[in-house]
Amino acid sequence: MKLPIAVKTPALLQLMHWAADPIDFCKTYSQRYGDIFTSNFNPTSTGFTPTVFTSNPQAIQEILTADPKLFSSQDNGIINHLVGDNSLFLMDSQRHKEQRKLLMPHFHGQRLIEIGDVIYKIAEKVSSELVIDKPFSVRQLMQEISLQLMIKVVFGISEDQRYQQLKQLILKKMAMIESPLSLSLLLFKFLQKDLGDWSPWGNFLRLQRKIAQLIDVEIRQRRAQPDIERRDILSMLMSARDEQGNAMSNVELHDQLITLLVAGYETVSTSLSWALYWIYHKPRVRETLLCELDSLGDNLDPAAISRLPYLSAVCQETLRISSPAMFAPTRLTTGDFNLMGYQLPPGTRLTISIYQTHHREDIYPQPEQFQPERFLQKQYSLYEYLPFGGGNRFCIGAALATLEMKLVLAVILSHRQLTLIGNELVHPVRHGPFVVPSNNFQLVITE
Template sequence: MKLPQGPKTPGIVQLFQWIADPLRLMDDCAQRYGEMFTLRVGTNCRPIVFLTNPQAIKEVFTADYKQFASGHANELARPLVGQNSLMLMDGDRHKRERQLLLPPFHGENIRSYGELIRNITLAVTKDWQIGQTFIVRDVMQEITLQVILRAVFGLEEGERDRKLRHLLSEMLDNISSPLNSALLFFPQLQKDLGAWSPWSKFLRRQSQITELLMAEIQERRANFDPSRKDILSLLMSAKDEAGNPMTDAELHDELLTLLVAGHETTATSLAWALYSIHHVPGVLEKLLHEIDSLGENPDPNLIAKLPYLTAVCNETLRIYPILFITFGRVAQSPVKIMAKEFEPGTSLAPCIYLTHRRKDLYPEPEKFKPERFLERQFSPYEFFPFGGGTRRCIGIALAPYEMKIVLATILANWQLSLADKTPVKPIRRGFTLGPKGGVRMVIKNKN
């Protein structure tokens, strides 16, 4: 069965284009081939069908969970997150793991982290000085890493926390560089060639992270405290329908998955948000007026309900989605999407980046206009920064909540300005889409 049209260049060329300049590749294909096209950018240059029509995306997201398996591209993350990651599971095992993971991410649990997120933000920024220039993404990464370690891992300050913070930061920085991320895109480069080879360093660091996480898990099991509300404690209490808890190996891999999926991504979104707030005229003034209306030290849960702040976060996630495509879906049986039939084994990928830039959905799609989210409600097939269906990111409640608390806390306490008025361009950072240079800002005297 013939796949939709796509570039005729060799697969290896397309893969290098995907790694080096994915936005231009997708934009060119959308202009040339329309709403559905094929790129050979999967592992071993396997073809992947990109979908940008909301109806096609709906048909993928609402299909029976057994219709699709995880995509070949998901396998790229295995060295980072381990074989027990929800990201790599399919069928009944995926359903079981997701049912165990979702309750701790329920809205009520997430709202209990508001004060923690605010206090971490205040602590990280307390030593800022008037006139100081800083890289926004770096500061946001420190905040989001601490949120993960405290709210998700439940780590207390100490030697283990210090070591893990260093190792995890190093791991995430390394996979964000073009050179090191190539190790993940090309499995054939994953060779241990001695102590100083890149893959050997990667394996040694992963082993150290595993040792520290396992020590934390085992210590917490031996001294289990049912009153703790961090996500690791809640996951330790979770049992599946057969009454079985998660194993230590499952807990370890899911903690790494939550770190990889929730640290760099949220930090990058915060960097983009602060850039747009200070780059687009009128946005900062509206935000400050809304935040100030709550008075001093407002309840974080009231902050999370502010409509314009929510619209700013949504517009940030629309115009600068962290991932280009959702987790791929590999058809397990013949499937029909938009009246087109696909054979088993076909990889389908709803494209977040291109769908979020459809002119029929988002007039002037290149402009940062938060008001569009106040003027209409978008369906989960038109706006889906966290993916959709049975593979929607389980952090869909935590990430926006964290973004709003962090942004409101910084804007209420500091006056900032962009250090460089030149527009910031998006570039690939590992698996994600980040601002080139990380966004440089200056701390100003608050009037």
């Protein structure tokens, strides 16, 4: 078998580099070995599993258009610990196809229009609580908006006691992947020892169980008192049936809900934070965007906002230059696989570097510059621009995430005059499986 050129650095050093800074890891070895290379940092009981990294559009196309049966998705690193075994992320073959079919209708068409109204109201409510001349953390504000939306849309829980409990538990869970020490629990199996409530891994497992118990109580109450008028995703999934007429079990419901929550909450709040950073870091972009919003007059309805071309381009460029997802979901080859002339053996991990692809000079001239106009001048292929992954693993919430970005930005920009505090540059840093701004940058309302 012929694999792409292998990284010469010792496997343990590779693993430490990737754990600390995966963006620099891909950048360093892409410069050294090209846009497709092999790393052996994934430890197993029998040695190290080869992982092929690529940012080559041709290789990406070959992976995303291949028969899904050639791959398994049941080993996706950090994701495995954040979602349950029944997560859509970890399903394969027919089961994956059926679950996507059940979930897709809740993120498109009329349902998306209904959610648009919810997004607008939540953004207005949360942003109206900001105080003039008092600086606020952009990321914390975006997290609050995104989490309120996901809990309401996914679970249909209003701001009662259970809402507050679920909100606090989810915030604690996501906070556990912020520090390098906490993140290492999800990366290194030898640290995953339950030594009681005060041990880091034991604390993580108990937090998982508390969330599961809270969701299970909500599901049981819904089953005992069904309400066909409810429009949240939990209620709709409870009434959904697969092709054999079977309903989802409580465990399956829990895992899919957590998947939607984790994926939707962190990615969108991070994307919004990056968008506001770039908008207020680039005065020309901000002025152009404000002029476009002013062109709507008083017609600030979600449908009109979603069609604005420059706003769309700003969101696209944000997802290019500061994509919250560093990599597309890992694919594990189940048999021999030919990739650009290389013969990959079974058990090879294929990792598409979204971040590195989005920063290719040959596709995006001056890739480190924030230039929304590039998306008004050119349409990029699915293998050059893939913030939501691709193939049969394309994110089912992509349309919702994009709509949320547009509406939240429109509300904040049109209702408040804001100023960026300081001129310190913000850099991308690892936050679990995501890329977030390097410091807690702030804005302030001036009027």
